[in-house]
Amino acid sequence: MVPSLRVHGLDSSVELRFTDPDSRTLLEAATHVWSRCLIPATSSRQAETLHVQPPSDSFDAARRHTLQRLTQDVTESLITSQAGHWLMLHAGAVSNPATGDCLVFAAPGGTGKTTLSRHLGQRFGYVSDETVAIDPASGRIHPYPKPLSLRIPGQAEKSETSPDDLELRHAAAELRVGRIVVLRREPDHVGAPDLAELAPLDAMAALLPETSWIRAFDEPLRTLRRVIAAHGPVLRCTYREASDLSAVAAALIGDPS
């Protein structure tokens, strides 16, 4: 029997098969870092099976690279399996553990989503640092508590880290959109985070680049517009440090303490 792992997220799942005999260490590492996504759950979709190749050598850098690539492949597979079904935003999210209301923060890659997820996840329930799947009709969110890809000083590869190792809080069982925020991190920003309401079309223009498979919907623009109408106004948040946003999150989705 081929060693395998089933990863759940975004209301879908994907089977990872480790066919190579040298993959045992990789399987153990993947099992560890994907800890929050291994709990069996009923999913509306199933992604194509991924065949995982072991690292090219036994050095840590190669192993980190393989795990990082695996995260990217899993995310892409899960997203693709939900094309045209759920609205998928390139966004992180945390939830109020009591109410399930989520703060969804959309931003391009490399602009602070993981750092913010890691920080807010100490206080709020960790939902995802990468992709959020939203039911456009109800606002329900399907979590994806994937490993966080953390930068290591002096290393090219990021380190895939389990949210359990970071002691991030668990999200509530039922999640829904509380508020959507478009992040703008500015190193020179002074003072408290600046929050500005976006007009609906401006919100759409800000969010469209952060959607995946939006064209798979019959009415892509109206689908996004419905979500904004139900949970808006969307806010643009200009900030400097992730730690500045804890109070903002509490104000928007409720203080979990």
Added chain:
Amino acid sequence: MTRWYVRTPPDDLLVEGGEAIALYPDRFVRLGPIGTWLVVHTETPLAEQTIVRGLDEAFGPPPGMSVDEAAAAALADLVAQRVLTLSEEPT
């Protein structure tokens, strides 16, 4: 010689409050009031003179330039963004 313009068919178009977003296979374009008027009215080819008259009726004379100049600038901008294309005169 009269120029005719027709819109590039978008995958989806959302018009709201006189403004719009047009979605294309590889991009989207946020349109202001004049761009929205032009996209809405060029589903079939429209002559430049008709466009100028229509913009004048809808928005009045622009400050600091003639309606013809403003229309020419808006049309050039939308052609550059591949929202409109020059068209043959319809038969």
